[in-house]
Amino acid sequence: MSVASGSEPYYTKIPEWVSECGANGMESAVYQHLAKRLNHTSKSRTVDPSRARLAADIGLKKPDDVDPYLRALEALGAIVIHARKGMRTSYELPLWPPEGWTGPLNTHAADRWQKTDPDRYAAWRAEQRAKVDAAEAPYAVKRRARVSKSVARKRSAAEPEVPVATGRHQPVVTGNHRPVTTGTNQNDPNEENSGGDGRRPPTGSEGLDGSGSAASGRTEPGVEKAKPGELRSVIEAIPRPLAELLARDWPRGLPVAVNQLIEQVLVSEQRTVEELVERMGRRWVVFGYENDLLCSFGKGIRTGLGVLEELVSASKCWGNNLDCEDGFDRRTESECPRCAEQREERLADRADRERPSGHPVPVEKPTPVPAPYVPEQRGEAVGINEEQRARAREALRQRARLPR
Structure with missing residues (x-):
């Protein structure tokens, strides 16, 4: 314009x-x-x-x-x-x-x-x-009431409803789990109306058929969480070639499962950020992923996320030793005793399977080969004189002279 x-x-x-x-x-x-x-x-x-x-x-x-x-x-x-x-x-x-x-x-x-x-x-x-302010005061009161109502509605939708016991409905047995009472005579079958004294129910094998956390000796997962800075430090320590591959596969950022896996290693396995970073660097070379991705004769990497899971996941200790780090105890810096024990047992089992047994092996008798067929030799005719033989030879000569 x-x-x-x-x-x-x-x-x-x-x-x-x-x-x-x-x-x-x-x-x-x-x-x-x-x-x-x-x-x-x-x-x-x-x-x-x-x-x-x-x-x-x-x-x-x-x-x-x-x-x-x-x-x-x-x-x-x-x-x-x-x-x-x-x-x-x-x-x-x-x-x-x-x-x-x-x-x-x-x-x-x-x-x-x-x-x-x-x-x-x-x-x-x-x-x-x-x-x-005076002109806006009547509308401000209505606006605050509307905002508080909206906040309360969102909060009630986010929080699950907790059922309130009214004392009129008895617990219904719906399977193998039995309702747990809190009275003093829980194990007495004659005291069915015993009242509670405020003490907690047992958490051993008698509580919910022994399926409680105390019965199994395990704590509730997710109580302790890793810090965001620790998760960020581990993500930044991913080997650069693998990080570039992941950036191409996940341009909007890694999935939440990666943070959950890292948090599980840091919290459940009680590993520090430095130990986890050292694990990733060691496995990246020892497991052959570096050669597969960078070398000309390498097989390549199909999914970078699967390789990252192998680099971060817990060590596969045969004896379930929490301190085992790919076959070595991280505290003593020596070979994991449980892994060594399991390896010796596997070798012994393999030797037992390969060792020959003491029983003699049955030998089959060879099948006899049939002899070649030889026709039976016929002897001289019995009861024929010399004259009869002469006539037979003459008959043969006459037959030979006839035209064919």
């Missing part, structure tokens, strides 16, 4: 007495967005923008949020609100201050008054703000 040479840009005219009436920043911003809608070619000083448009102009979320600033401007005399039922609300912007105005008419007069009599000027501005 071209601008003609020598022409003035559009601007908004705001009387100086309005800027010195005691309005704060947001109230002045609302007045400015009202004044920029005036048509200076006419004598009308009334505008009617919607509250939604005013709220959007000054960066508020809801149209109702602009109402306190409009009421404050009306209390200061800067605007006059014309609201009628069924009609659009309009706002009149007087050109001159209201009747009985005792404040400065321009900025020069306000500066001279503040310089010559600062106490009186400060008292006058306090009176102006008192008018605003």
Whole structure:
């Protein structure tokens, strides 16, 4: 859009007495967005923008949020609100201050008054703000009640309801768990109506069929949590090639399961940040992940998150030694005795399986090979004389001479 040479840009005219009436920043911003809608070619000083448009102009979320600033401007005399039922609300912007105005008419007069009599000027501005507070007081009470009700509703939705025992309903047995009483004669079958004496029920094998935390010797997980700084230190100590791979796979940040795994190692295994960082660096090299990712002949890494879990997770000690760190005791810096014991047992079991037993092995008899067939030799004919033989030879000769 071209601008003609020598022409003035559009601007908004705001009387100086309005800027010195005691309005704060947001109230002045609302007045400015009202004044920029005036048509200076006419004598009308009334505008009617919607509250939604005013709220959007000054960066508020809801149209109702602009109402306190409009009421404050009306209390200061800067605007006059014309609201009628069924009609659009309009706002009149007087050109001159209201009747009985005792404040400065321009900025020069306000500066001279503040310089010559600062106490009186400060008292006058306090009176102006008192008018605003008085106009807003009825609405402030309603607003505080509405906010407190909303907070109470959100709090009740976040907190689960705790059932209150009224003494009329008896506990119902729904499985293997039995209701635990708190009387003094819990183990006496004859004392069914024994009252409680305030002592806690047993937590050994008699409480809830021995399924309590004290019966198992384990504490409730999640009581102690790791500090955010410790989690951040471990995340920053991830090997750089793996961290770059994770950044490509998870551009918005690692999942919550990573923090939970690190917290479990720091709290449950009682490891320090330095020990966990040393574990990740050692496994990154010893487990061959560095060669797989960086070497030309490496197999590569399919999922970086799985490799990170292997680097951080607890040592797989065969003897469940809490101080075992990949086969070495972290306190004595020697081989884990439980791992060595389990290794010797596995070797002994393998030797027993490979050792031949003392029983003789049955040997099958070889199958005899049949002899080749030899036709039986026929002997001389019995009962034939020499003459008969001669006739037979002659018959053979005659048969041989016949044409075929």
